[in-house]
Amino acid sequence: MTEAREFRILGSTEAAIEVVRALARVFDSCRKQPINIEELMRSAISARPTSQAVRNLLMLFFEKLLEKASTPSEITAGVSEAVREVENYVARARDTASELASRRIEDGDTIMTHSYSTTVLKAINKALERGLNISVYVTESRPGGEGKLVASYLGKRGVKTFLVVDSAVRYVMKSVDKVLVSAEAIAANGAVVNKVGTSALALAAKEARVRVYVVSGLYKFGTETVFGELVTIEEIEKPGLVIPTERAGELAPFIGRNLYVRTPLYDVTPPEYIDAIVTERGLIAPQAAIYLARELVGWPKAHRSLEVILAEVTSLWR
């Protein structure tokens, strides 16, 4: 979970699956004594609070678990099966979404992407498999700098790849045909929460009349946002994320006094800057994401929140 929080696991889906697996391991190791599921869940979700994948996949995990089990022993017995089902669902969703997204890529296109997303890389790969000749601009994606990994991957894959600093986004946008990014969460209004810098990229794309596609499984849909919840965005105060060690000295006397180093991990791209969200159930206007996600949300009929599901699981032990 620490890894999910500190971005040692890059993609939000990978992080979410790791969280589900970690939870499953806890269930497994606690076959005999009752465990505090609520406590565990709280820490699991707080591992990456912005991530809707963590929340939704945990929800899915419990739903699958409850489908087949009604006693504590049945629950623990069904854990690995439930994990497998979650993994299969995610794999299928990503495969379909990236397939649909790749259809939007045309021969000769110049793509731009930000941060690291397996789903986006999958879409690019599928386009390459179709024999398309494309080039890709990759932003450094500070803090974290995971853009370097993306550039490295694409370069080794033989794609014509350009790496630029985050500041150069508007400078190079004129040469870009399409922007392809992923999501950490999709809000009820179609706004997309993703790695910080995404919204500036989308804004520059809009200005240059470049199309912006968000490729994302519906499991990133912010279920709670339908009920008015805001998506949490953390601002981290960790000078090391911005100031390199060798230059820490020159600013050290002021830090915490009148100099603060602040880093939001995500930002929100408004739906009007997004041409389409590409999900496993189709390519849609961002504002219509709620239409496709309504089964996941259970809305407008009955909403079973994660808390309700949890209460049900917990009650089995009582």
Next chain:
Amino acid sequence: MEVAGCRVPDEVVRIREDIRSMKIRGAGSIARNGALALAIAAERFCGRDLEEFLMYMRAVADFVRSARPTAVSLPNSVSYVMSRLEKSKPRSVEEAKEVVTKAARDFVSYSENAVKVVAQLGAKRIEKGDTIMTHCHSTASVAVILEAHKQGKVARVFVKETRPALQGLITARELAREGVEVVLIPDSAVRYYMKRVDKVVVGADAVAANGAVVNKIGTSLVALAAKEARARVYVASESYKFSPYTIVGELVPIEMRDPTEVVDREWLTENQNVQVLNPVFDVTPPEYIDAIITEVGVIPPQAAILILVEEYGVTPLTIEHIPAIHPDAD
């Protein structure tokens, strides 16, 4: 070198060489030394014929100007002096020499004073409680912010790191040292924080004739995000950064610097298929700029031509004195 039977003084040749070899650096210093060189050349003119003096001075002006073909401030300081000479219609060599030395002296004190005036004018644009955002490091914009801070107007300044060279750290230190509340942020967070910002203050490397501002890479993205959030954008720039070349249709060349400023050599070796693009500047269109704060006054960017014509005598009459299109320009 000899013109009209008179040798160009060694000191002038040395100044030109120091500008060329970048021993003399920074827009202000280059401009002041250029003007100084003209004054020295005028004082040491050996002839008595006025026509010969004018010919001699024009040749020296071209010689000095050619030291750094892309520098913006140098042709401006030279034109500043020369346009005053051409317009003054002197009746004797003595009178002409006096015009040149006075113009050069004026330019030097003008330039030394310019940043102070920019700071004063710029600070007037800041209101009490304003949150400011700035990018890169610029002497003029730091001066504006510090003056406004001294007047108790600045609540907080968001300073962008400004990759790849991280000049934002210099700005952060210079502001923090004077007691300004500074929040240092990564470049990618520009749009995230913009909704908390009232005014953007940035510097300029060059201002084109149409009012477009050439500045450190990322400036145009800051301006775009500011426009979207309806935050005001001010460019603090001494008037000798206005580019006379652009008036003859030349594009401002954007230098691409070494990839190792972005990634290390090891990474480059490992990833030879990746091209690391490292443009130093970008161009902010005039419509994203609310005003350019110069020592002559606060002007709308579209009025840049006013500065070029009024202050530096750049008119069609002197166009033949502007060197041919720079070979590196794209």
